Amino acid sequence: MLDLKRQYAPLHQELLDALDHVLETQQFILGEPVAAFERAAAAQLGVAHALGCSSGTDALWLALAAAGIGPGAAVVTTPFSFFASVSAILRAGATPVLADIDPATFNLDPAAVETVLKGPQGEAVRAILPVHLYGQCSDWTAFARLEKKFGLKLIEDAAQAWGAEWKGTKAGGLGDAAAFSFYPTKNLSAAGDAGMVATNSDDVAERARMLRQHGMRRRYYHDEIGWNARLDGFQAAILSVKLKYIEAWNDARRTVARRYHALFHASGLVESGSYPRNGIVLPHEVPGSRHVWHQYVIRTTRRDQLRALLAERKIGSEIYYPVPLHLQDALKSLGYREGCFPEAERGAREVLAVPIFPELREDEQQTVVNAIAEFLS
Numbered sequence: 001m002l003d004l005k006r007q008y009a010p011l012h013q014e015l016l017d018a019l020d021h022v023l024e025t026q027q028f029i030l031g032e033p034v035a036a037f038e039r040a041a042a043a044q045l046g047v048a049h050a051l052g053c054s055s056g057t058d059a060l061w062l063a064l065a066a067a068g069i070g071p072g073a074a075v076v077t078t079p080f081s082f083f084a085s086v087s088a089i090l091r092a093g094a095t096p097v098l099a100d101i102d103p104a105t106f107n108l109d110p111a112a113v114e115t116v117l118k119g120p121q122g123e124a125v126r127a128i129l130p131v132h133l134y135g136q137c138s139d140w141t142a143f144a145r146l147e148k149k150f151g152l153k154l155i156e157d158a159a160q161a162w163g164a165e166w167k168g169t170k171a172g173g174l175g176d177a178a179a180f181s182f183y184p185t186k187n188l189s190a191a192g193d194a195g196m197v198a199t200n201s202d203d204v205a206e207r208a209r210m211l212r213q214h215g216m217r218r219r220y221y222h223d224e225i226g227w228n229a230r231l232d233g234f235q236a237a238i239l240s241v242k243l244k245y246i247e248a249w250n251d252a253r254r255t256v257a258r259r260y261h262a263l264f265h266a267s268g269l270v271e272s273g274s275y276p277r278n279g280i281v282l283p284h285e286v287p288g289s290r291h292v293w294h295q296y297v298i299r300t301t302r303r304d305q306l307r308a309l310l311a312e313r314k315i316g317s318e319i320y321y322p323v324p325l326h327l328q329d330a331l332k333s334l335g336y337r338e339g340c341f342p343e344a345e346r347g348a349r350e351v352l353a354v355p356i357f358p359e360l361r362e363d364e365q366q367t368v369v370n371a372i373a374e375f376l377s
């Protein structure tokens with residue numbers, strides 16, 4: 001699925017020098033290495049504030065809590081995401097309310113959200129948390145309209161979307177606050193767990209900074225119950241190096257995605273519309289958005305057999321995500337059941353992510369496409 005060694009090889013010495021610098025300064029937690037990364041990250045995203053933290057999960061919690069979302073508040077989000085999109089809402093003390101996805105993009109469907117907002121659960125909703133799934137921004141034009149109409153906050157789960165854009169604005173600067181993950185498989189990745197909160201609000205930034213350090217504004221004076229959600233200097237140093245290359249890597253991902261499109265079309269397997277019949281449906285880039293292709297996800301009705309064949313051929317593939325969040329055992333208490341979100345449920349049965357990373361070669365892509373074509377024809 002992903003060969004991180006190809007990214008590492010040309011950066012080897014630069015990364016070692018960056019780590020050595022942290023050792024020289026002995027600033028292991030927050031401090032100058034983290035502050036330098038935060039400045040560069042904020043400049044690249046075009047946001048006022050970037051705050052490094054311990055993971056994408058903690059970034060989501062910090063973004064919510066710092067934006068004032070807590071007990072008594074409900075937050076609308078998607079059932080088709082990584083678990084943390086919902087668990088962070090619970091961790092903030094708020095109540096997750098789910099709405100179905102758009103089958104063309106797999107992102108939260110603004111029309112479904114509006115139905116929730118107008119329904120009995122709408123009263124308690126204080127925020128919407130769209131996830132920019134697979135590296136493509138959610139429909140921000142529609143969510144910004146809902147934000148105004150219903151007086152809500154918008155929190156971005158941008159864990160998979162460093163560098164993605166909606167109508168010229170980068171993910172991270174669209175909502176009231178945003179969360180990024182630098183988990184090693186993400187398109188901008190650390191060498192361990194790391195995350196970041198981005199915001200244009202001075203208030204949200206100030207609160208998030210306080211909450212990531214046990215609610216301290218002054219050392220050992222605790223104003224609120226925060227948490228230890230700090231970023232360490234080694235991760236920040238690695239991220240500062242990679243920040244210089246991420247735009248080029250995202251461009252390379254876009255090239256790889258274009259090549260998949262051409263190769264799949266040439267195979268004669270591609271079907272139009274959102275739902276597959278006998279062939280495959282390709283991922284869709286919404287006009288006006290800049291997809292960064294964290295994942296390249298096709299749809300097919302014979303997904304599980306296809307995946308088994310790919311595994312036999314030693315071709316990586318993955319299912320993001322096999323169980324929608326409303327059907328997860330840990331979230332039974334939310335009160336949803338099978339049938340509540342048919343698009344998410346159908347997506348969970350049909351999606352298959354094929355290998356994508358900046359260094360993936362055309363001959364390797366051809367091998368992937370040939371194997372899929374052989375199986376489906």
Ligand SMILES: Cc1ncc(COP(=O)(O)O)c(C=O)c1O
Pocket residue numbers: 055056057058060081082084085131157159160180181182183193194195
């Ligand atoms: C959509 C989404 N949200 C949140 C997270 C949580 O990030 P992390 O694994 O860094 O805690 C991830 C990463 O796995 C993710 O893909």
